[in-house]
Amino acid sequence: MRSHYCGQLNEARIGETVSLCGWVHRRRDHGGVIFVDLRDRDGLCQVVFDPDRADTFAQAETLRNEFVVRVKGLVRARPEGTVNPDLPSGAIEVLAHELEILSVARTPAFQLDEHASVSEDVRLRHRYIDLRRPEMIDRLRFRSKVCNSIRNYLDDNGFLDIETPILTRATPEGARDYLVPSRTHPGEFFALPQSPQLFKQILMVAGMDRYYQIAKCFRDEDLRADRQPEFTQIDIETSFMDEAGIMAVAENMIRQIFQRHLDVDLGEFPRMTWGEAMRRFGSDKPDLRIDLEFTDIADLMQGVDFKVFAGPANDPDSRVVALRVPGGASLSRKEIDDYTRFVGIYGAKGLAWIKVNDLAAGIEGLQSPIIKFMPEDVVKQVLDRLQVASGDIIFFGADKAGIVNEAIGALRLKVAADLGQVKPGWAPLWVVDFPMFERDKEGNLNSLHHPFTAPSCTPEALRDSPDKALSRAYDMVLNGTELGGGSIRINQPQMQQAVFDLLGIGEEEAQEKFGFLLNALSSGCPPHGGLAFGLDRLIMLMTGASSIREVIAFPKTQSAACPLTDAPGPVAAKQLRELNIRLREQPGTASTD
Numbered sequence: 001m002r003s004h005y006c007g008q009l010n011e012a013r014i015g016e017t018v019s020l021c022g023w024v025h026r027r028r029d030h031g032g033v034i035f036v037d038l039r040d041r042d043g044l045c046q047v048v049f050d051p052d053r054a055d056t057f058a059q060a061e062t063l064r065n066e067f068v069v070r071v072k073g074l075v076r077a078r079p080e081g082t083v084n085p086d087l088p089s090g091a092i093e094v095l096a097h098e099l100e101i102l103s104v105a106r107t108p109a110f111q112l113d114e115h116a117s118v119s120e121d122v123r124l125r126h127r128y129i130d131l132r133r134p135e136m137i138d139r140l141r142f143r144s145k146v147c148n149s150i151r152n153y154l155d156d157n158g159f160l161d162i163e164t165p166i167l168t169r170a171t172p173e174g175a176r177d178y179l180v181p182s183r184t185h186p187g188e189f190f191a192l193p194q195s196p197q198l199f200k201q202i203l204m205v206a207g208m209d210r211y212y213q214i215a216k217c218f219r220d221e222d223l224r225a226d227r228q229p230e231f232t233q234i235d236i237e238t239s240f241m242d243e244a245g246i247m248a249v250a251e252n253m254i255r256q257i258f259q260r261h262l263d264v265d266l267g268e269f270p271r272m273t274w275g276e277a278m279r280r281f282g283s284d285k286p287d288l289r290i291d292l293e294f295t296d297i298a299d300l301m302q303g304v305d306f307k308v309f310a311g312p313a314n315d316p317d318s319r320v321v322a323l324r325v326p327g328g329a330s331l332s333r334k335e336i337d338d339y340t341r342f343v344g345i346y347g348a349k350g351l352a353w354i355k356v357n358d359l360a361a362g363i364e365g366l367q368s369p370i371i372k373f374m375p376e377d378v379v380k381q382v383l384d385r386l387q388v389a390s391g392d393i394i395f396f397g398a399d400k401a402g403i404v405n406e407a408i409g410a411l412r413l414k415v416a417a418d419l420g421q422v423k424p425g426w427a428p429l430w431v432v433d434f435p436m437f438e439r440d441k442e443g444n445l446n447s448l449h450h451p452f453t454a455p456s457c458t459p460e461a462l463r464d465s466p467d468k469a470l471s472r473a474y475d476m477v478l479n480g481t482e483l484g485g486g487s488i489r490i491n492q493p494q495m496q497q498a499v500f501d502l503l504g505i506g507e508e509e510a511q512e513k514f515g516f517l518l519n520a521l522s523s524g525c526p527p528h529g530g531l532a533f534g535l536d537r538l539i540m541l542m543t544g545a546s547s548i549r550e551v552i553a554f555p556k557t558q559s560a561a562c563p564l565t566d567a568p569g570p571v572a573a574k575q576l577r578e579l580n581i582r583l584r585e586q587p588g589t590a591s592t593d
């Protein structure tokens with residue numbers, strides 16, 4: 001049907017007869033001549049209909065936006081003065097000889113160039129229109145090309161692409177499962193995989209040695225800003241490699257992708273321990289494009305009368321930190337009030353600050369609601385430790401460590417963005433030496449990564465002091481976003497049971513839930529490890545898109561629904577009966593046969 005894509009035509013084709021297929025982007029009638037911008041995946045091309053060919057012209061008069069047509073015509077140079085330098089095909093036009101209307105279109109829900117004025121819900125409901133926009137096409141094309149490079153890289157490095165089941169058992173990655181009722185096993189359910197974690201480990205036990213999969217994962221979480229209930233991972237697992245080897249393969253892959261697709265050299269990725277990242281940035285995924293850092297000052301505050309600081313300074317579970325922001329003295333009272341409200345979202349009860357208006361003027365040169373509560377020499381020591389300069393503002397966080405880290409960590413990002421202190425470019429790093437566990441509010445241990453992650457100590461040391469134990473996990477972070485993470489896995493049943501015990505999963509429950517894994521671990525399990533990257537996030541970062549929904553063809557909304565298909569939806573009573581499911585009385589949930 002087609003000889004060329006619209007966007008590929010240029011001066012080189014002048015004098016040729018071409019066939020184009022595409023959508024009517026715009027029709028303009030100009031003094032007896034009709035111009036149609038014809039659009040396809042590759043771009044636009046101007047088509048001219050002149051009245052000499054009466055039939056074709058009459059047909060062209062009926063064209064409306066988004067009609068699908070086929071045009072056969074002659075490529076010719078545009079008349080002087082009408083060349084459009086912004087368009088690859090802007091120097092030529094196609095004089096139509098034939099026009100075939102392949103499909104008519106109702107008036108679209110929104111014109112392609114008006115997408116910004118409609119809600120995201122409308123864009124998602126009419127995704128077939130939204131995806132016609134060049135920006136969306138470009139992103140999906142970019143995604144496709146990156147996936148292709150990833151496959152090639154992993155294939156070149158001996159990885160096998162192996163599919164794992166979607167209907168499976170729950171895998172504990174810390175989220176709620178999506179469940180699928182089984183018809184053939186009444187009352188029983190499959191879970192959709194939160195990741196292929198256990199299958200990829202079993203593949204290592206089976207001797208596959210190197211596995212990868214571009215895999216769909218499902219997590220029924222309350223959707224925070226940039227999460228999707230189903231998302232895509234580049235999932236990798238290897239045998240007989242240690243952390244250094246796995247990180248090198250993964251780092252190299254990301255480096256190559258950036259080089260090839262963005263012409264960016266990411267260089268060698270620095271490494272930082274989890275402890276250092278938390279201490280300096282309050283985050284396990286620090287954005288290293290920002291220079292602002294936490295400075296601990298609890299030791300200086302232990303003796304002050306100011307309870308807000310002295311309390312946390314004397315509590316081992318708390319932190320007192322200062323964040324020096326160069327140039328921040330120019331912030332207005334209102335801006336500081338806004339920041340105070342902002343840290344409140346993260347549980348901070350307030351936001352203390354000192355403006356350094358004139359360092360040379362000593363205490364007189366400072367402006368702050370809190371210095372009156374502090375001895376002058378303590379204030380001075382704080383200024384010295386932070387090496388402040390005139391024009392700085394210092395923000396303080398004093399609370400339980402978790403709250404300080406979250407609140408001041410978020411403030412660090414926000415202030416830097418507001419004051420233009422985020423350096424351009426890319427800042428990758430590896431975060432290593434994570435703790436094995438964290439404690440929840442009830443004091444129970446939870447895995448920081450997942451329960452199959454190997455500790456860097458013996459089972460005995462792990463049982464003795466689980467709070468101190470570090471894991472052999474690693475995360476790749478880019479510009480403050482966790483791109484991927486993984487670990488060396490446990491390959492001994494005793495160690496696996498030790499971890500399960502600490503997590504409160506006794507032997508019986510472990511057998512019931514993970515018996516197949518424990519059996520595999522006792523059946524000749526090689527040392528193995530791997531990691532998984534979030535493909536959607538990677539593409540979002542690389543394309544500069546504002547959310548992962550912009551790089552997924554058919555994303556879900558914040559409430560985990562699909563406006564295009566109206567999923568999830570009610571099902572017929574017959575289907576429920578077959579599945580042995582009876583809905584609780586709830587108006588509107590059950591439907592009729």
Ligand code: ASP
Nearest residue numbers: 195197486487530531532
């Ligand atoms: N399965 C892990 C995750 O989804 C990644 C890994 O450990 O390889 O985060």
